[in-house]
Amino acid sequence: MPRPNQTxxxxxxxxxxxxxxxxxxxxxxxxxTLAEYVVSGNTWTINTLVQIxxxxxNVAQSFxxxxxxxTGTGKDTLFTGEPxxxxxxxxxxxxTSPLQRQLFSDAYVGKAWQAMCGVQMPALGKGLVGLMVxxxxxxxxxxxxxxxxxxxxxLQPSLIETAPSAAVLPSSxxxxxxxxxxxxxxxxxxxxxxxxxxxxxxxxxxxxxxTLTALDGFAYNPATRVTAxxxxxxxxxxxxxxxxxxxxxxxxxxxxxxxxxxxxxGEWSSPTPFQINTAVTTNPxxxxxxxxxxxxxxxxxxFNWQGSTNAWLYLQRxxxxxxxxxxxxxxxxxAPPTLNFGxxxxxxxxxPMGFYRLKIVSP
Numbered sequence: 455m456p457r458p459n460q461t462x463x464x465x466x467x468x469x470x471x472x473x474x475x476x477x478x479x480x481x482x483x484x485x486x487t488l489a490e491y492v493v494s495g496n497t498w499t500i501n502t503l504v505q506i507x508x509x510x511x512n513v514a515q516s517f518x519x520x521x522x523x524x525t526g527t528g529k530d531t532l533f534t535g536e537p538x539x540x541x542x543x544x545x546x547x548x549x550t551s552p553l554q555r556q557l558f559s560d561a562y563v564g565k566a567w568q569a570m571c572g573v574q575m576p577a578l579g580k581g582l583v584g585l586m587v588x589x590x591x592x593x594x595x596x597x598x599x600x601x602x603x604x605x606x607x608x609l610q611p612s613l614i615e616t617a618p619s620a621a622v623l624p625s626s627x628x629x630x631x632x633x634x635x636x637x638x639x640x641x642x643x644x645x646x647x648x649x650x651x652x653x654x655x656x657x658x659x660x661x662x663x664x665t666l667t668a669l670d671g672f673a674y675n676p677a678t679r680v681t682a683x684x685x686x687x688x689x690x691x692x693x694x695x696x697x698x699x700x701x702x703x704x705x706x707x708x709x710x711x712x713x714x715x716x717x718x719x720g721e722w723s724s725p726t727p728f729q730i731n732t733a734v735t736t737n738p739x740x741x742x743x744x745x746x747x748x749x750x751x752x753x754x755x756x757f758n759w760q761g762s763t764n765a766w767l768y769l770q771r772x773x774x775x776x777x778x779x780x781x782x783x784x785x786x787x788x789a790p791p792t793l794n795f796g797x798x799x800x801x802x803x804x805x806p807m808g809f810y811r812l813k814i815v816s817p
Contacts, residue, residue: 461549463494467532469519472505480515480537482640482686484508488519488534488544490553502552506536509684510642512619512721513537514566518584522572524602526579531606533558535567535584543606558606562586564616568595578602589721617718618647618682620711622726629707631696631732632667632742632764632791637689637711641682645715648679651691653698654725656706661722664709667791668692668762682713694791696732696764703732732764743767743792743812754801759812762794768813769798775809782811 468489475483486508490501514537521530524543532544532553539562544553566587572580579602586596618641625636637649651664666674670689681687699705708725743761750756757769769786773779786798800810 463492463549466491466493467519467521469517469534471517471537480508480513482509486517486536501550504552504555508537510538510616510619510640512640512723514539514589516566516568518567518570520570520572520582520584522582523579524572524582524600525604525606526577526602533570533582535570535586539563539565539567541567541584545606556606559600562598564589573599575602578604615645615715615718616642617720618645618713618715619720619723620647620649620713621723622651622709622711623688624726625728628729628731629693629695630730630764631694631701632762633693633695633730635691635693635709637691638686639680639682639689639713640684640686641713641715642684643715644683646679647682647713647715647720648676649689649691649711649713650676651693652710652722653693654708654710655699661710662698664691665694665697666691667694668794671794673793679715682715692762692791692794694764695730696790699730699732701732703730705730743814745812751799754799756797756799757810758795758797760795762792764791766790766815767792767796768815770811770813771800771808772811773808782813 468491470487471480472485472487473480474485485505487506488504492499492501517537518535520533522533523529524531534542534544536542540557541559541562542555543558544555546553566589568585568587570582570584573583574580581602582600584598586598588594588596618639621638623636623638635651639647639649641647649669651666652661653664654661668674669678669691670680680689707728707730709728710722710725712720712722714720743759745757746760747758748755767788768784770782771785772782785800788796
């Protein structure tokens with residue numbers, strides 16, 4: 455592609471993805487890069503690379519570029535169909551200055567460009583044609599065509615809402631019966647979103663919905679949305695694996711996630727493998743539930759505790775620690791899985807003396 459005022463040389467443009475975060479795929483944190491090689495005879499030089507950060511979580515793994523005499527002036531305009539689905543035009547003012555990049559179309563955000571080229575028209579110049587695939591219907595390839603224009607219009611980005619995306623973050627630690635799973639959420643518009651989780655047992659082909667009990671330490675509710683940013687943000691889900699898989703299950707599972715904002719539901723993420731062991735164990739020196747506060751109130755005492763378990767949880771009272779007078783009575787019962795926090799007020803009645811404990815019993 456010759457540049458304006460470029461003599462005895464021509465430019466070759468090459469686009470590539472730079473996997474900066476070494477995830478093995480093009481995603482947030484990587485760069486879409488355009489390189490220009492100026493060829494003159496048997497020699498060549500490379501101009502400064504143009505590096506465009508990828509900020510969306512789920513983007514296409516394909517992109518396209520084409521040099522087209524789109525304005526009919528005899529000078530080609532460079533077009534790039536980029537991983538986020540937007541199409542940009544690149545034009546130069548002289549032989550050496552960096553090309554000027556401007557938005558050409560944002561009508562296909564979230565789509566994947568497979569190829570682009572010019573199509574000769576009877577007059578003016580060449581039209582631009584692209585092959586586009588919608589990730590939600592990958593069996594169909596769409597042909598998109600733009601007629602040539604005498605002048606490239608400056609397009610202002612439209613406010614197109616895109617669905618949020620999610621990913622399950624890997625961990626080398628096995629999951630337990632009350633599993634903590636970290637997910638990362640992205641939303642290009644910064645809309646708060648709700649994460650969802652599914653699992654698949656080793657050897658199975660079916661995806662099943664996880665029984666979720668908590669999101670960021672609070673009771674899980676599919677109507678509750680949490681922060682999702684264009685650059686991504688991590689959240690914590692608590693999965694009642696004991697309820698879904700049963701006790702004493704040791705196996706491998708795949709987990710996948712997706713998210714929903716106020717209007718759009720994203721695609722399921724690529725699966726992340728985990729080991730899981732749902733054996734319920736209780737260690738008195740490292741209990742999963744502990745008292746965090748004991749406060750006198752009018753006529754009684756209030757207990758607060760922190761932690762959760764996939765077993766039955768009892769708050770018990772006894773007039774003595776041991777001996778014939780010891781008689782532990784359940785004054786509060788929590789069914790599995792218990793929430794990550796709890797509180798109970800015990801009113802003394804006629805006998806203000808007593809001892810209290812939290813007891814965990816496997817189902």
